[in-house]
Amino acid sequence: MKIFVDADASPVQKEVILIAGKYNLSVVLVKSFSHFSHEKNPPYVETIYVDKGADMADFEIIKLAKQNDVVITQDYGLASLCLGKGCHVVHHKGFQYTNDNIDRLLSSRHASAMARRGGYRTKGPKPYTEEERQNFKDLLHKVINEQIM
Known part of the structure; x- marks a missing residue:
């Protein structure tokens, strides 16, 4: 299992x-060259840069992600x-995101x-809140634990 992050605005x-x-x-961080960073990450983190353009990071994530991988994104289409x-x-x-809520989310976006x-x-x-950040961390732990158990 890998974790992919749609990292341009994450x-x-x-x-x-x-x-x-x-x-x-x-972890695979996928972002456009316009978000290039010299920041050093641990060896288990790979950063993939894609050309600037609509949905380029999304296309790369779709290409690389496999069943049971975790994807972090705010893009409903992705x-x-x-x-x-x-x-x-x-x-x-x-x-x-689930098969039960994705249609409603896509309809709302449309x-x-x-x-x-x-x-x-x-x-x-x-604005992004600390409560939302904590909810995210709790959910990520839960999702990972469900997959490794």
């Missing part, structure tokens, strides 16, 4: 790396594709996009 990269280290799991491959998909706000195209102004995301 606020939980450090948490993922720390948790993966406790379980001796590999989540849907990863669920189809049998991956465990987690949002950084601390909820898990409705918001249509409203924006029609001139309606939608609110941006709320």
Whole structure:
């Protein structure tokens, strides 16, 4: 099992790396060259850089992720594709994407996009909270434990 992180805008990269280290799991951070960093990570962390462009990181994750891998993303479309491959998909706000909730999430995303195209102004995301960070860490531990037990 590997953990893949859609890392361009992920606020939980450090948490993922720390948790993966406790379980001796590999982490793959996938991000565009526009987010290049010289930061050193532990040897169990690989960073893959992709060309700048819409969905390039998503395409790379889809290509690499396998059944029972864990994918961390806030992108509902990527989540849907990863669920189809049998991956465990987690949002950084601390909820898990499932076959039971993905259709509702995709419909909501589509409705918001249509409203924006029609001139309606939608609110941006709320600030990321420490409660959400803790919920994410708890859920990631739970997902990993369910797979290794």
